Amino acid sequence: MALDREVVQRIAALARLELSQEDEAAFTQQLGHILQYFEKLAELDTQAVEPTAHVVQIAEAYRDDVVTNLPATEELRANAPARDGDFFKVPKIIE
Amino acid sequence: MTDLHSLTLERASALLAKKEISAVELARAALKRIDITNRDIHSFITVTEEAALAQARAADARRARGDTGPLLGLPVAIKDVILTKGIRTTAGSKILADFIAPYDATVTRKLLDAGAVCIGKTNCDEFAMGSSTENSGFMVTRNPWDGERVPGGSSGGSAAAVAAHQCLGALGTDTGGSIRQPAACCGIVGMKPTYGRVSRYGVIAYASSLDQVGPMAQTVADCAHLLAVIAGHDPHDSTSVNRNVPDYRKGLDGTIKGLRVGIPKEYFVEGMQAEVEQAVRAAVQTLETLGALVSEVSLPHTEYAIPTYYLIATAEASSNLARYDGIKYGLRLAERESLLTMYQRTRAGGFGTEVKRRIMLGTYALSAGYYDAYYLKAQKVRTLIRRDFEKVFATQDVIVTPTAPTTAFRIGEKTSDPLQMYLSDIFTISVNLAGLPGLSLPCGFDRSGMPIGLQIVGRPFEEDKVLQAAYAYEQATEWHEKTAKR
Numbered sequence: 001m002a003l004d005r006e007v008v009q010r011i012a013a014l015a016r017l018e019l020s021q022e023d024e025a026a027f028t029q030q031l032g033h034i035l036q037y038f039e040k041l042a043e044l045d046t047q048a049v050e051p052t053a054h055v056v057q058i059a060e061a062y063r064d065d066v067v068t069n070l071p072a073t074e075e076l077r078a079n080a081p082a083r084d085g086d087f088f089k090v091p092k093i094i095e
Numbered sequence: 096m097t098d099l100h101s102l103t104l105e106r107a108s109a110l111l112a113k114k115e116i117s118a119v120e121l122a123r124a125a126l127k128r129i130d131i132t133n134r135d136i137h138s139f140i141t142v143t144e145e146a147a148l149a150q151a152r153a154a155d156a157r158r159a160r161g162d163t164g165p166l167l168g169l170p171v172a173i174k175d176v177i178l179t180k181g182i183r184t185t186a187g188s189k190i191l192a193d194f195i196a197p198y199d200a201t202v203t204r205k206l207l208d209a210g211a212v213c214i215g216k217t218n219c220d221e222f223a224m225g226s227s228t229e230n231s232g233f234m235v236t237r238n239p240w241d242g243e244r245v246p247g248g249s250s251g252g253s254a255a256a257v258a259a260h261q262c263l264g265a266l267g268t269d270t271g272g273s274i275r276q277p278a279a280c281c282g283i284v285g286m287k288p289t290y291g292r293v294s295r296y297g298v299i300a301y302a303s304s305l306d307q308v309g310p311m312a313q314t315v316a317d318c319a320h321l322l323a324v325i326a327g328h329d330p331h332d333s334t335s336v337n338r339n340v341p342d343y344r345k346g347l348d349g350t351i352k353g354l355r356v357g358i359p360k361e362y363f364v365e366g367m368q369a370e371v372e373q374a375v376r377a378a379v380q381t382l383e384t385l386g387a388l389v390s391e392v393s394l395p396h397t398e399y400a401i402p403t404y405y406l407i408a409t410a411e412a413s414s415n416l417a418r419y420d421g422i423k424y425g426l427r428l429a430e431r432e433s434l435l436t437m438y439q440r441t442r443a444g445g446f447g448t449e450v451k452r453r454i455m456l457g458t459y460a461l462s463a464g465y466y467d468a469y470y471l472k473a474q475k476v477r478t479l480i481r482r483d484f485e486k487v488f489a490t491q492d493v494i495v496t497p498t499a500p501t502t503a504f505r506i507g508e509k510t511s512d513p514l515q516m517y518l519s520d521i522f523t524i525s526v527n528l529a530g531l532p533g534l535s536l537p538c539g540f541d542r543s544g545m546p547i548g549l550q551i552v553g554r555p556f557e558e559d560k561v562l563q564a565a566y567a568y569e570q571a572t573e574w575h576e577k578t579a580k581r
Contacts, residue, residue: 018439038402051474055530056291061333075197081427
């Protein structure tokens with residue numbers, strides 16, 4: 001199916017991606033092409049088929065509610081793009 | 096004696112046990128080999144020379160005390176989507192260019208506890224999305240058999256490193272063929288275990304219902320040995336399954352008399368390289384000579400696997416990659432702009448084109464109005480693909496196919512057409528959709544001298560049977576003895 005540029009812009013906004021003009025043009029064409037190929041799935045009647053989300057039976061993974069991970073807070077904070085002491089610095093969110 | 100860097104894990108392990116060589120000598124040989132060859136091959140993003148030598152010295156000290164870890168003193172490489180504490184872990188992405196892993200993945204921990212020496216982090220397609228390693232944000236890895244060709248992907252760095260003897264074994268990850276296809280392209284052995292067999296804790300997620308970690312090495316026995324170390328239940332990964340881990344190496348004796356081998360007719364398609372088909376057909380005959388009972392089988396939904404996979408994988412990826420927002424770790428751009436602009440520019444600047452394309456595709460497949468037609472539909476077809484395998488495995492022990500439709504293609508050949516690139520996964524992705532164990536091993540060469548891969552697929556948690564079939568074939572042939580020119 002052909003994809004129009006407005007749909008690509010809307011999807012990019014949902015995905016929090018700023019696309020360049022070139023990317024936007026290329027994606028409009030490429031994603032349209034790929035989705036057209038994916039239309040193949042419509043050939044199959046899946047009315048009575050259950051979806052598979054996961055292939056293994058996941059056993060119950062309950063455990064006692066105690067802290068088991070080490071509080072490696074310094075290692076975690078060390079990767080922050082911006083920090084102020086023990087805090088992550090973020091752009092202003094309230095005007 | 097052969098050069099230390101080109102030993103198999105098994106041989107090196109035996110020499111270490113006899114104290115004929117030391118772990119430090121082995122590590123130095125690998126590091127020297129990397130020093131000489133990596134400027135051509137570019138298989139490593141990070142070489143951890145100092146840490147490796149320290150681990151090697153510690154391994155020698157452990158051995159001197161009478162300790163015998165299963166990988167004690169053996170140099171291995173780890174794909175850069177797997178966390179290694181205190182060491183940069185990038186997932187091949189600029190968005191994580193400076194990310195220092197705060198903890199070890201369970202598989203990293205298991206390798207180190209077994210005594211392995213980690214010599215570095217290997218290149219891969221960004222977030223493991225690709226079939227050629229050309230999508231790395233840092234470098235293009237070259238195939239050690241021919242520098243003008245790709246090593247396959249996404250674990251292309253690990254495959255090239257093993258093939259170029261820069262390490263004795265490596266870990267890769269496989270979401271749609273990312274261990275098996277590069278193993279085939281580089282003439283080595285690589286295995287994707289059953290979904291749930293190996294923990295993914297500390298493995299940077301791409302598509303969580305498909306991702307699995309596995310071994311890559313020169314021989315089947317070496318893969319069996321590595322798998323025994325990394326497999327097993329992990330309380331940190333609720334999808335890892337609590338089942339006994341056999342000693343995979345011990346089970347290998349080369350006898351496959353009476354093994355029922357199914358050959359799916361849908362895996363010999365028009366457009367595949369003739370030499371690949373010939374090599375795989377010849378390999379099937381070899382298995383028959385060894386006593387296997389070969390029959391043609393059918394996996395009728397094979398032609399739907401690529402759209403099914405690329406809808407499910409991209410949908411899961413779009414969700415998994417939402418975490419890269421420039422707040423707690425990773426790149427941050429446009430810091431002085433609004434929060435929304437910061438998110439959008441950070442992700443635009445940090446992700447490469449293929450990752451953006453897949454996030455777009457996945458976001459589209461999950462978005463209102465399209466969910467039923469794409470994502471839900473794909474999950475239903477996934478059920479049909481899974482059932483195809485169940486039916487075949489009711490009468491067969493393993494399935495044998497080509498690993499990829501062609502040998503390694505040329506660098507740049509498929510980068511402008513994403514759909515063509517996706518089609519390189521045609522024989523490997525169904526195995527991920529069904530969660531099965533699959534292995535690729537060398538079964539010949541094309542006229543350009545590029546290696547051809549044979550894929551062996553088994554029932555869930557029957558890695559032992561897959562390895563047994565692979566080992567029998569390997570022992571009966573000499574392909575694995577040929578080495579890449581670099």
